[in-house]
Amino acid sequence: xxxxxxxxxxxxxxxxxxxxxxxxxxxxxxxxxxxxxxxxxxxxxxxxxxxxxxxxxxxxxxxxxxxxxxxxxxxxxxxxxxxxxxxxxxxxxxxxxxxxxxxxxxxxxxxxxxx
Amino acid sequence: xxxxxxxxxxxxxxxxxxxxxxxxxxxxxxxxxxxxxxxxxxxxxxxxxxxxxxxxxxxxxxxxxxxxxxxxxxxxxxxxxxxxxxxxxxxxxxxxxxxxxxxxxxxxxxxx
Numbered sequence: 001x002x003x004x005x006x007x008x009x010x011x012x013x014x015x016x017x018x019x020x021x022x023x024x025x026x027x028x029x030x031x032x033x034x035x036x037x038x039x040x041x042x043x044x045x046x047x048x049x050x051x052x053x054x055x056x057x058x059x060x061x062x063x064x065x066x067x068x069x070x071x072x073x074x075x076x077x078x079x080x081x082x083x084x085x086x087x088x089x090x091x092x093x094x095x096x097x098x099x100x101x102x103x104x105x106x107x108x109x110x111x112x113x114x115x
Numbered sequence: 116x117x118x119x120x121x122x123x124x125x126x127x128x129x130x131x132x133x134x135x136x137x138x139x140x141x142x143x144x145x146x147x148x149x150x151x152x153x154x155x156x157x158x159x160x161x162x163x164x165x166x167x168x169x170x171x172x173x174x175x176x177x178x179x180x181x182x183x184x185x186x187x188x189x190x191x192x193x194x195x196x197x198x199x200x201x202x203x204x205x206x207x208x209x210x211x212x213x214x215x216x217x218x219x220x221x222x223x224x225x226x227x
Contacts, residue, residue, distance in 0.1 A: 004157075006157075033215075040220065041220050041221075042119075042218030042220050042221050043205070043218050044218070045215060045217070048215065088157050090157075090158075092213070093213065101146070101148065101171075101209060101211075101212045101213040102148075102160045103148070103150075103160060104160070105150075105158045105159070107156050107157045108155075108156070108157045
């Protein structure tokens with residue numbers, strides 16, 4: 001069974017602070033995705049990382065995929081209240097390959113940014 | 116907005132009843148995946164439908180079943196509801212089974 005562990009589960013910070021969320025697995029994924037979910041909404045895709053060691057930037061968000069494609073991190077610089085939400089990492093596929101696109105999600109990180 | 120729509124948005128049922136949830140996929144998408152998200156947890160994969168056939172299934176009992184129609188919309192059916200079935204049910208569509216999945220806003224099911 002593939003599992004993704006996210007940490008921390010809860011993060012409460014002040015506006016302007018930096019933060020990092022981690023996503024770790026013992027399994028290899030063909031790609032890893034980060035989503036943000038707000039109450040009453042479905043997850044919205046932020047980024048997909050595919051290549052080991054890949055780094056992607058989206059404004060103040062930096063995403064990194066580990067060299068072995070088993071872990072990832074999300075770093076937010078100068079957090080703002082609008083960043084508040086549930087952040088989810090999700091692994092797609094595995095080293096053996098599947099015929100379908102199952103996403104394996106972590107349990108999520110609830111981020112609250114106080115003004 | 117992703118173009119994936121789910122209905123109803125909220126539903127209250129009692130234990131033992133049956134429920135049907137509906138999902139309209141984004142235009143041009145032929146694949147629909149269903150997920151269950153319990154409160155405070157990440158979504159868990161239920162199954163995927165591709166071109167009207169089940170194309171993969173997660174660790175859910177047979178009382179969770181589905182359908183996909185020729186227009187690629189989909190239904191999730193749950194029989195003999197249990198209290199633990201209370202969750203947000205998410206539908207995601209994609210242009211191919213392994214392509215990026217776009218999520219709807221979900222159906223919040225409460226089982227009393």
